[in-house]
Amino acid sequence: MTAGAPAACVIGWPVAHSRSPLIHRYWLETHGIAGDYRHEAVAPEDFASFLADLGARGYVGANVTIPHKEAALALSEPDDHACSIGAANTLWLDHGRLRSTNTDVEGFIDNLDASTPGWDRGLAKAVVLGAGGSALAVVDGLVRRGIPQVQVANRTSERAEAVRDRFGTAVQVARWDELDAVLSGAGLLVNTTSLGMAGGPGLAVDLGLLRPDAVVADLVYVPLETALLAQAKVRGLRVADGLGMLLYQAVRGFSLWFGVKPAVTAELRALVERDLAGN
Ligand code: NAP
Numbered sequence: 001m002t003a004g005a006p007a008a009c010v011i012g013w014p015v016a017h018s019r020s021p022l023i024h025r026y027w028l029e030t031h032g033i034a035g036d037y038r039h040e041a042v043a044p045e046d047f048a049s050f051l052a053d054l055g056a057r058g059y060v061g062a063n064v065t066i067p068h069k070e071a072a073l074a075l076s077e078p079d080d081h082a083c084s085i086g087a088a089n090t091l092w093l094d095h096g097r098l099r100s101t102n103t104d105v106e107g108f109i110d111n112l113d114a115s116t117p118g119w120d121r122g123l124a125k126a127v128v129l130g131a132g133g134s135a136l137a138v139v140d141g142l143v144r145r146g147i148p149q150v151q152v153a154n155r156t157s158e159r160a161e162a163v164r165d166r167f168g169t170a171v172q173v174a175r176w177d178e179l180d181a182v183l184s185g186a187g188l189l190v191n192t193t194s195l196g197m198a199g200g201p202g203l204a205v206d207l208g209l210l211r212p213d214a215v216v217a218d219l220v221y222v223p224l225e226t227a228l229l230a231q232a233k234v235r236g237l238r239v240a241d242g243l244g245m246l247l248y249q250a251v252r253g254f255s256l257w258f259g260v261k262p263a264v265t266a267e268l269r270a271l272v273e274r275d276l277a278g279n
Contacts, residue, residue: 005033005034005035005036006033006035006060006257006258007035007036007037007038007058007059007060008024008035008036008037008038008059008060008061008062008063008253008257008258009037009038009039009040009059009062009063010037010038010039010040010062010063010064010065011040011042011047011050011062011063011064011065011068012039012040012041012042012064012065012066012067012068013041013042013043013044013066013067013068014041015039015040015041015042015065016039016041018039018063018065019246019272019275019276020037020063020250021037021038021039022271022272022275023246023247023250023268023272024037024250024253024254025037026268026271027254027258027260027262027268028258030262031258031260031262033258033260035257035258040062042068044067044068044071047068047071047072047075048071048075051072051075051076051091051098054091054093054098055093055096059093060092060093060257061090061091061092061093061253061256061257062090062091063089063090063091063250063253064088064089064090064091065089069087069088069089069102069133070086070087072087072088072089072091072100073086073087073088073100075098076088076091076098076099076100077097077098077099077100078099078100078101078102079099079100079101081101081102081103081105081106081140082100082101082102084140084166084167085102085104085105085133085136085137085140086136086166087102087133087136088100088101088102089101089102089103089104089249090102090103090252090253090256092253092256092257101252102137103249103250103251103252103253104134104137104138104245104249105137105138105140105141105144106141106248106249106251106252107137107245107246107247107248107249107250107251108137108138108141108190108217108219108245108248108249109141109144109145110248110251111217111240111244111245111247111248112215112217112240114244114248114264115238115239115240115241115244116215116217116238116239116240119188119215119238119240120145120146120147120188122187123147123187123188124148124149124187125147125148125149125150125151125185125186125187125188126142126147126149126150126151126186126187126188126189126190127150127151127152127153127174127182127183127186127188127189127190128142128150128151128152128153128190128192129153129154129179129189129190129191129192129193129195129203129205130152130154130191130192130193130194131152131154131156131159131160131162131163131192132159132192132193134192134219135152135154135163135192136163136166138190138192138219139152139163139166139167139171140167142170142188143167143168143170143171147170147188148170149170149172150167150170150171150172151171151172151173151174151182151186152164152171152172152173152174153173153174153175153176153179153182154176154193155176155193157173157175157176160173160174160176161173179205179206180206180209183205183206183207183209183210184209185209185210185211186209186210186211186214187210187211187213187214187215188214188215188216188217189205189207189210189214189215189216189217190216190217190218190219191203191216191217191218191219191220191226191228192219194220195220196218196220196226196227196228197220197222198222198223202227203226203227203228205228207228207231207232207235207237208235210237212236213237214237214238215237215238215239215240216228216229216232216237216238216239216240217239217240217241217245218239218240218241218242219242219245220242221241221242221243221245221246221276222276224241224242224243224273224276224277225241226241226242229241243269243272243273243276244264244269246272247264247268247269247272248264251264
């Protein structure tokens with residue numbers, strides 16, 4: 001790296017699994033920017049002092065991953081997106097002020113727009129499975145887009161109720177043990193649970209109950225094509241995968257740190273796909 005060139009990092013505990021360096025280094029190279037992007041493994045008890053020294057460490061900003069997203073919100077000046085989700089995943093120094101946002105919302109929506117254009121045209125009912133951190137971003141995005149009915153079903157119903165209480169009347173709690181009734185007539189299904197991840201339990205849903213023109217999105221990206229997405233394709237439904245969201249959520253951070261809005265290209269996608277396949 002050139003001395004004085006801008007650098008950013010991803011802060012987590014653990015953090016080695018993060019693909020963010022691969023994505024941002026690809027964009028740095030593509031745009032001929034003499035910057036850098038690194039992993040930073042920071043324990044929870046060291047997070048506040050790490051952030052306090054972010055600029056002194058040579059960073060213009062950072063991504064934040066588990067378990068630091070809530071602390072990042074509390075220790076920075078969050079924007080509207082980070083506040084409505086209650087967690088920040090992107091930080092940047094703005095004339096000495098540490099500001100933050102959450103880019104999972106735009107990552108989810110931009111990926112849907114790119115992968116399944118027109119997905120929201122006439123969409124009356126969306127179903128979101130799960131009520132964890134990523135579900136908050138998905139529901140926020142759907143509500144902001146004006147989807148009139150967003151039904152949230154979660155194994156632990158109290159968490160679904162908390163999502164509803166956060167986002168208001170467009171959001172309704174649906175029963176996890178009555179998914180057939182919930183899915184019936186839905187035009188969008190989004191899996192935000194960890195079900196379907198490689199090596200873990202699967203997600204059993206009957207996609208035949210969805211509208212024939214429905215879109216199915218899965219946030220899980222290991223495997224790249226989950227059983228849910230494979231089943232949707234067999235039925236002729238359009239799909240948006242978790243890798244797409246991962247790539248689109250990275251765009252804003254790069255723009256903020258390095259001053260160029262990068263593109264999510266087929267070449268970048270193939271690069272990350274190869275990396276995922278190797279692990
Ligand atoms: P999280 O906050 O830990 O939430 C996990 C969710 O999965 C909860 O709703 C949980 O239900 C549910 N769940 C877990 N095991 C279950 C089981 N056996 N049966 C039913 N439900 C179960 O995690 P998260 O941050 O939201 O992440 C969820 C998934 O999204 C992960 O696979 C993650 O890798 C992926 N993700 C992808 C992106 C992307 O850019 N593509 C971004 C963020 C997350 P309970 O509340 O009942 O425990």
